[in-house]
Amino acid sequence: MVVITTKKEVPEVLEALKDVNKVAIISCGTCAALCQTGGTDGLKYWADILEEKGYDIVIGAVIEDVCDNRVMKKEIRRMADEIAEADAILTASCGLGAQSILTVLSDKYPTKLVITANDTQFMGMTERIGRFYMRCQGCGDCLLNETGGICPIATCAKGLMNGPCGGMVDGKCEVGNYENDCGWVLIYERLKALGRLDLFTKLREPRDWSESGHQREVVFR
Amino acid sequence: MAYSKLGEMLEKGEFILTGELEPEKTCDLSHTIQEAKEMAPYVVAANVTDSPLGIVTINSLAASAIIQRETGLEIIWQQTVRDVNKLGLAGMIMGAHALGIRNVLSLTGDHTNLGDVKESKPVFDLDSATLVKLVREMVDKKSINGHEIECPPTLHVGAAANPNSNPMEAEALKIGRKAEAGVEFIQTQVVYDLDKTIEFLKAIRKYNVPILLGLFPMKSYGIAKGFDTFVPGVDVPKDVLAKWKRIKTDITDKKAQKEAYDQANYEFLKPFITELKSKKLLDGVHCMAVHYPRIFPKLVEVIKG
Numbered sequence: 001m002v003v004i005t006t007k008k009e010v011p012e013v014l015e016a017l018k019d020v021n022k023v024a025i026i027s028c029g030t031c032a033a034l035c036q037t038g039g040t041d042g043l044k045y046w047a048d049i050l051e052e053k054g055y056d057i058v059i060g061a062v063i064e065d066v067c068d069n070r071v072m073k074k075e076i077r078r079m080a081d082e083i084a085e086a087d088a089i090l091t092a093s094c095g096l097g098a099q100s101i102l103t104v105l106s107d108k109y110p111t112k113l114v115i116t117a118n119d120t121q122f123m124g125m126t127e128r129i130g131r132f133y134m135r136c137q138g139c140g141d142c143l144l145n146e147t148g149g150i151c152p153i154a155t156c157a158k159g160l161m162n163g164p165c166g167g168m169v170d171g172k173c174e175v176g177n178y179e180n181d182c183g184w185v186l187i188y189e190r191l192k193a194l195g196r197l198d199l200f201t202k203l204r205e206p207r208d209w210s211e212s213g214h215q216r217e218v219v220f221r
Numbered sequence: 222m223a224y225s226k227l228g229e230m231l232e233k234g235e236f237i238l239t240g241e242l243e244p245e246k247t248c249d250l251s252h253t254i255q256e257a258k259e260m261a262p263y264v265v266a267a268n269v270t271d272s273p274l275g276i277v278t279i280n281s282l283a284a285s286a287i288i289q290r291e292t293g294l295e296i297i298w299q300q301t302v303r304d305v306n307k308l309g310l311a312g313m314i315m316g317a318h319a320l321g322i323r324n325v326l327s328l329t330g331d332h333t334n335l336g337d338v339k340e341s342k343p344v345f346d347l348d349s350a351t352l353v354k355l356v357r358e359m360v361d362k363k364s365i366n367g368h369e370i371e372c373p374p375t376l377h378v379g380a381a382a383n384p385n386s387n388p389m390e391a392e393a394l395k396i397g398r399k400a401e402a403g404v405e406f407i408q409t410q411v412v413y414d415l416d417k418t419i420e421f422l423k424a425i426r427k428y429n430v431p432i433l434l435g436l437f438p439m440k441s442y443g444i445a446k447g448f449d450t451f452v453p454g455v456d457v458p459k460d461v462l463a464k465w466k467r468i469k470t471d472i473t474d475k476k477a478q479k480e481a482y483d484q485a486n487y488e489f490l491k492p493f494i495t496e497l498k499s500k501k502l503l504d505g506v507h508c509m510a511v512h513y514p515r516i517f518p519k520l521v522e523v524i525k526g
Contacts, residue, residue, distance in 0.1 A: 157332055158303075158345040162398050165329040165349070166410065169454040170387050175334045178453070188391040200391070203398045206307060206351050 003031040003067075003094040004124035004132045005038070008117055010049055013090070016115045020087035022056045024079070026101060028093035029064040034129060037118045038062075042092035046117055050090070058082045066097030072104040088113035095120040140212040146199055148190035153207070155183025161204040164188070224375040225323035226295050227266045230505075231377070231406055231431050236498075236524060237505030239297060239408070239433060240267040240517070244284040246277060250291075253284065256514055257292040263517035266295040268326055268408070268507070275303070275336020282313055286320035297379065298322045301330025306346035307355065311365050314356055318374035326379045326408065327352040350395070350402045353378050357403035379406040382432075384421035385414070385454050393424040400428035408507040411437040411448075413458055415493060422502040431504035434497060438486040438520070440513040442469040461489060479515075487519045494523050 017023065025046055032038025043060050050057055059082035065071045076083055083089070083105070091098045091114060098116040105112050124132030137154045144151060153159045157167075157175035163184030167174030171185040191200045223229040230237050240260045244253045257267060269288060271281035278284075285298040298317055305313065317325060329349045333341040347355065356378040359365055363373035380399045386392035396407065407430050412418045422432060439445040439457070442465040449457035464485055472478040497503040506524065510516045 157334070158329065158343060158348075160329065160345060160348045162348045162350040162395065164386075164391055164395070166381060166383050167329070167332060167453070168386070174453055175332045185388060185391060188388065188394075192390075197394065201394050201397050203350055203354070203401045206347050209346075 002034050002124045002126055002132060003096065004121040004134075005032050005035045005094050005118040006121060007037050007042075007045070008119055013046075013115065013117055014049075014053065016113075017050075017055070017088055017090065020055075020113060022058050022085055022087045023050055024058050024082055024086035024089045025050075025060040026066060026075075026089055026091050026093065026097075027060070027062045028066040028091075028097045029062045030066070032066075032093050032097070032118065033062070034126070035132075036130075038092040038097075042117065046090055046092055058086045066091065066093045067100045069100055069104055072100050076101075076104055083109070083112075086112075088115055090115050090117055092117045094118065139207065140216065141208065146202070146204075147187045148194060148196065148199070150183060150187045150190055152183050152187060155181070155186060157183075159207075160184065161206060222375075223377075225266070225377055227297065227324050227406075228377045230265055234431075234504070236503075237431075237433055238264050238517075238520065238524060239505065239507045240264040240514075241270065241507070241509040241511055242267050242284075242288065243270045243273065243511050244279045244281070244288075246279070248279060250279065250284060250287055254288055254291050256512065257288050257294045259514035260510075260517055261292055261294040263521050264294070264508070266297050266324060268297045268299050271299045271301045271328065271330065272304075272336070273331060275331045275333050275338070277336070277338055282317055282320070282322070285317070285322050289321060295324070296322060297324040297326050299326045299328055300352070301328045302345055302347045302349065302352050303330030303333065304341070304344055306344050310347065310352060310355060311359065314359055314374050314376065315370070318376060323375065324377045324379070325356060326381070327356065327404075328381055349380050350398045350404075353380055353399055353404045354402040361403075377405050378403070379408055380404045381410065382407045382421075382425060383410040383454070384412050384418045385410060386421075389417075389421055389424065393421065396425045396430070397428055400430050404430055406431045406433060406504075408433045409435040411435045411452075411455060411509060412493065413456065413461070415496065418493070419497065419500065419502065422497065426502060432502070433505040433507040434493065434503055435507050435509060436490050436493060436520075438490060438508065438510045438513055438516040439465060439482075440510075440516075441482060442466050483516060483519060486516055487523065490520070491523050494520075495526060498524075498526070 027043035028038035047060050063075050102114045122134040125135045135154050139153050164182050168182040172178040173180045173182045223232045242253050269285040272278050285296040289296040327349045333343045382396050445465045468481045
């Protein structure tokens, strides 16, 4: 699994950095590197832009697993002087990475700016580098065993529990100009092939948002 | 138990004719009210649409209540699950009852992405089947989530079916879910292919839900062409389009042209009604003759056969 990211537009990032001069760039070497929004690609991309605009880059680092607080605590200690000097940290990572940095810095530097260079898109299934698909939304209540292994929450544009809807034409979805497969037709075809249309005909209750419609955490120890 | 004229006819198994009204992006309903008055002598009730294609119009419940009050024409309030969550829908169902509405059609709704407010959050908390179930719980069990409703709503609930759907079996099985949820009538999408329609109606007849066949009399060549081009999943047969085009180009006198269109619609729609009726696959017709109320007398003529 990869957290898929895309680069933000440069003016948006520059706007967020408009009142600062010294910038530390932390580029994630894990998922973002695969998406070419982090790693050495992302670091070089943003360093070149900021240098050209006259910013002082106090450090540029590629760090794996920026989303892991333990990793970031260690790395921040190693960059203590540069982090102290920087007005802002530009993070070429996913939103988890950006907030991991914020969390780790919060005690010592509660007002240090952490600016994100990327837009986090989704948890992605990788076909190849540069082609990723959203197939799971992490809804917290997995339906795959009932839907032939295909998720209606992620593959139906409406996230319906009882599809397909009237927006399906010849197996394609009304969203995206009938180019994408209708998730519910995929489910129907798979369950039919498995001889399990009984699962398709089942009337499903609406999703229960009482547990997943707000902040979630998993603590098992 | 019947709560409306439509409910009574469903209960008695009488052949039903319903119409359709499409309020637009305006707070002034006078045009729609005029159309409702013109179709009222011929139909038992008329649907009032809920921002079709995701294009914002006046709210369908407000429009339903006003049109019914102003004209006396019974309304089938169309409600999609696109814009409102379960909590909101439950409140609207009670509100609809309080406003005198006694029929609701449960629809998924076209995605926000298709319309003119694309940035809106698509809700889809329920779907068309679970909205049916919600209505039935509120009406029959007089409760929501097991919590009693002091004065419960009384509405009949219908849903849609698409005989043009491919794969057809997936759509037919879905009607089974709607039947399980407690749907009381089905209005189909517009049909153009008689054989395909017969196959579909046969497949869903086993669910024992009254079926009103969706027909779309085409007022002019422009409307037929637009429908063929812009409505997804609808293909107006080539020979029909050609005939409508000939009427447009060959007949210059406006009155004669109107009569020719009316006659062409009569001839095209007649086999659908007579044949499906004789095969006992039909309980009524849902005529989507939007802005074309003058066609109703001819339709009634066919139905009375």
